[in-house]
Amino acid sequence: PADACGRQEGCIPRSVADDLAHEFLDPEHPEEHLEAPTLAERDQLAKRESGVTPTSSMRLRMEAYIKEQQAQIERELEKVEGGKKFKVDTWTRPEGGGGISCVLQDGAVFEKAGVNISVVYGSLPRPAIQRMRANHKALDPDVESLPFFASGISLVLHPVNPNAPTVHLNYRYFETANADGSPNAWWFGGGTDLTPSYLYDEDTIHFHKTIKNACDAHDKTYYTRFKKWCDEYFSVKHRGETRGVGGIFFDDLDEDETKKSQEELFPLLPGLSGQLLAKLSAYYRTEERHAIYGQGEGVAAAATGPICRVQPCARSGYELRIEHARARIESILMSLPLTARWEYMHEAEKNSREARLMEVLRKPIDWI
Amino acid sequence: PADACGRQEGCIPRSVADDLAHEFLDPEHPEEHLEAPTLAERDQLAKRESGVTPTSSMRLRMEAYIKEQQAQIERELEKVEGGKKFKVDTWTRPEGGGGISCVLQDGAVFEKAGVNISVVYGSLPRPAIQRMRANHKALDPDVESLPFFASGISLVLHPVNPNAPTVHLNYRYFETANADGSPNAWWFGGGTDLTPSYLYDEDTIHFHKTIKNACDAHDKTYYTRFKKWCDEYFSVKHRGETRGVGGIFFDDLDEDETKKSQEELFPLLPGLSGQLLAKLSAYYRTEERHAIYGQGEGVAAAATGPICRVQPCARSGYELRIEHARARIESILMSLPLTARWEYMHEAEKNSREARLMEVLRKPIDWI
Numbered sequence: 001p002a003d004a005c006g007r008q009e010g011c012i013p014r015s016v017a018d019d020l021a022h023e024f025l026d027p028e029h030p031e032e033h034l035e036a037p038t039l040a041e042r043d044q045l046a047k048r049e050s051g052v053t054p055t056s057s058m059r060l061r062m063e064a065y066i067k068e069q070q071a072q073i074e075r076e077l078e079k080v081e082g083g084k085k086f087k088v089d090t091w092t093r094p095e096g097g098g099g100i101s102c103v104l105q106d107g108a109v110f111e112k113a114g115v116n117i118s119v120v121y122g123s124l125p126r127p128a129i130q131r132m133r134a135n136h137k138a139l140d141p142d143v144e145s146l147p148f149f150a151s152g153i154s155l156v157l158h159p160v161n162p163n164a165p166t167v168h169l170n171y172r173y174f175e176t177a178n179a180d181g182s183p184n185a186w187w188f189g190g191g192t193d194l195t196p197s198y199l200y201d202e203d204t205i206h207f208h209k210t211i212k213n214a215c216d217a218h219d220k221t222y223y224t225r226f227k228k229w230c231d232e233y234f235s236v237k238h239r240g241e242t243r244g245v246g247g248i249f250f251d252d253l254d255e256d257e258t259k260k261s262q263e264e265l266f267p268l269l270p271g272l273s274g275q276l277l278a279k280l281s282a283y284y285r286t287e288e289r290h291a292i293y294g295q296g297e298g299v300a301a302a303a304t305g306p307i308c309r310v311q312p313c314a315r316s317g318y319e320l321r322i323e324h325a326r327a328r329i330e331s332i333l334m335s336l337p338l339t340a341r342w343e344y345m346h347e348a349e350k351n352s353r354e355a356r357l358m359e360v361l362r363k364p365i366d367w368i
Numbered sequence: 369p370a371d372a373c374g375r376q377e378g379c380i381p382r383s384v385a386d387d388l389a390h391e392f393l394d395p396e397h398p399e400e401h402l403e404a405p406t407l408a409e410r411d412q413l414a415k416r417e418s419g420v421t422p423t424s425s426m427r428l429r430m431e432a433y434i435k436e437q438q439a440q441i442e443r444e445l446e447k448v449e450g451g452k453k454f455k456v457d458t459w460t461r462p463e464g465g466g467g468i469s470c471v472l473q474d475g476a477v478f479e480k481a482g483v484n485i486s487v488v489y490g491s492l493p494r495p496a497i498q499r500m501r502a503n504h505k506a507l508d509p510d511v512e513s514l515p516f517f518a519s520g521i522s523l524v525l526h527p528v529n530p531n532a533p534t535v536h537l538n539y540r541y542f543e544t545a546n547a548d549g550s551p552n553a554w555w556f557g558g559g560t561d562l563t564p565s566y567l568y569d570e571d572t573i574h575f576h577k578t579i580k581n582a583c584d585a586h587d588k589t590y591y592t593r594f595k596k597w598c599d600e601y602f603s604v605k606h607r608g609e610t611r612g613v614g615g616i617f618f619d620d621l622d623e624d625e626t627k628k629s630q631e632e633l634f635p636l637l638p639g640l641s642g643q644l645l646a647k648l649s650a651y652y653r654t655e656e657r658h659a660i661y662g663q664g665e666g667v668a669a670a671a672t673g674p675i676c677r678v679q680p681c682a683r684s685g686y687e688l689r690i691e692h693a694r695a696r697i698e699s700i701l702m703s704l705p706l707t708a709r710w711e712y713m714h715e716a717e718k719n720s721r722e723a724r725l726m727e728v729l730r731k732p733i734d735w736i
Binding site: 333 | 480606712
């Protein structure tokens with residue numbers, strides 16, 4: 001069902017943006033009609049005028065969600081840490097947008113924990129549009145460039161105790177806009193996965209169950225599909241291994257791909273990040289885990305040398321994806337662990353938790 | 369001056385290979401003429417028959433040089449270490465060739481020292497030939513594939529004391545062959561550079577003087593040209609920094625590029641690696657350096673935390689170049705330091721050796 005303007009029900013409500021466009025059309029100065037507001041300016045004005053409401057554009061609602069989620073994660077992790085606080089840096093891009101980087105380093109529980117959000121406005125050149133068209137037919141193939149909006153939240157937790165797992169999480173929303181600020185194409189992406197150095201089946205099963213529950217609330221087919229996607233996406237080719245025990249990954253989720261509207265898809269993101277957050281502290285805070293990790297082989301290994309920890313990144317051949325040429329490099333590199341170690345020809349002891357991990361890295365298995 | 373066969377004086381002497389080709393041409397079984405020996409087989413047989421002499425092909429002489437140099441480096445570094453020995457691994461590739469990896473880990477002087485050689489025979493597909501033609505006109509553009517020979521030596525030294533510099537060295541020879549085993553195109557490449565974590569001008573000047581002397585013995589224009597090439601090649605774009613205080617780098621040195629024959633160019637490699645080796649122990653062994661490094665700010669920094677070392681790779685965004693899909697991954701990753709650390713928003717103290725290093729990483733200077 002389409003409305004009077006031919007827009008699909010459930011698409012972005014554009015009344016605020018439309019109003020703004022009218023404001024800029026000054027009949028006394030017709031030449032200024034050419035100076036249409038940029039996407040960033042439109043959004044800035046819409047926020048100032050009406051705030052962010054359930055009928056705001058997806059751009060504004062996504063920004064509000066990642067900001068709230070970041071603040072919540074920060075509060076939750078500071079509780080887990082019990083003392084040390086996050087260092088908060090706010091940065092802006094000259095081309096529009098910016099971000100907030102929160103990093104907690106050298107903590108009692110986390111050697112490095114980072115949760116970043118970014119909101120970026122920019123211009124997508126023709127070659128990039130051509131490449132993206134493979135997955136998004138809605139993209140206009142006949143323009144030299146398209147304004148775009150990209151926003152996302154990413155979380156990386158590197159615990160001090162090598163027996164506790166590293167957690168990665170990232171959710172994002174991308175949109176290209178027509179000249180009048182209306183969406184040209186849009187999609188959601190992201191995922192979350194677990195990277196232990198020593199295999200604790202109970203942690204892994206708990207993690208997969210948590211995200212399966214969150215997926216099932218939206219679509220019963222998602223978990224299985226996204227779990228496989230994750231194993232493939234995070235395979236480290238030169239090692240013949242995955243980077244961890246998996247989780248979920250998805251990208252390019254638009255209306256064509258999912259047969260769902262933007263309104264139907266959006267809640268998947270807060271659903272996933274919210275459910276995981278509620279369970280996350282289980283790995284790091286409970287007395288029971290603490291007692292188990294405190295005697296794990298990772299701690300024993302660390303005691304035999306100055307820093308005998310085999311960090312996950314040693315296995316993953318960490319790929320830095322520096323997507324925007326003018327990205328803030330400190331915010332990207334914060335996802336690296338504080339310390340890493342590359343041992344030549346390292347071999348795990350037979351039947352150890354490390355050896356059992358290596359098996360599932362080489363051949364991913366189902367956990368539920 | 370060309371010989372009767374139209375070959376340039378000073379080119380690869382091919383008598384051994386020619387003889388071998390005749391051996392394979394059995395007049396009783398003309399169909400076997402199609403089964404010409406592979407390049408690896410030719411070289412294997414030539415070595416068995418005549419050993420490696422000053423008139424052997426460049427392939428054989430290069431292999432002999434890197435083997436000798438590796439053994440010499442190993443002996444020299446074991447003297448510096450004073451106890452710990454290199455672990456030696458020999459590996460082969462099913463397609464022909466192989467290598468020797470020597471790694472010394474957790475030593476008294478070196479946290480990780482590696483010296484590898486490899487000799488690889490393979491087949492270069494058409495797209496790779498097309499790419500390489502940009503620099504080497506001798507490459508035949510009309511074939512589907514070309515047999516190639518690639519050989520090289522690489523050395524990486526990561527000292528335990530953060531005040532001593534990391535050293536990289538790599539020299540290589542590449543050749544493509546025609547169907548009869550004669551060279552189609554060939555070139556030399558390589559370089560050596562210094563990566564300190566804390567700037568000691570005297571080390572840096574000593575290093576640059578050593579390699580300038582070795583360059584000057586071959587061509588007075590080389591040092592200046594190769595020093596600039598190194599600064600450009602090892603610039604880390606996302607950091608806006610070079611990976612260290614430089615040295616030399618060169619690639620694609622063939623007859624067109626240098627107006628020198630293979631015979632004239634080859635001695636540059638043993639000259640460079642030999643001269644550096646003779647001086648290398650100066651950084652790690654002398655009483656004087658030992659006393660200076662022992663009180664440097666790197667040691668002081670390490671004392672304030674569990675592992676407060678800022679490793680060079682933290683700055684260089686280490687790029688792993690996994691050139692051959694079936695390369696032995698442990699031999700490539702051995703070049704990574706044993707330990708690394710990524711601190712969020714790390715800032716060097718004003719006027720410290722670390723701060724002075726950052727200045728020259730951002731803006732390379734001349735050292736001689």
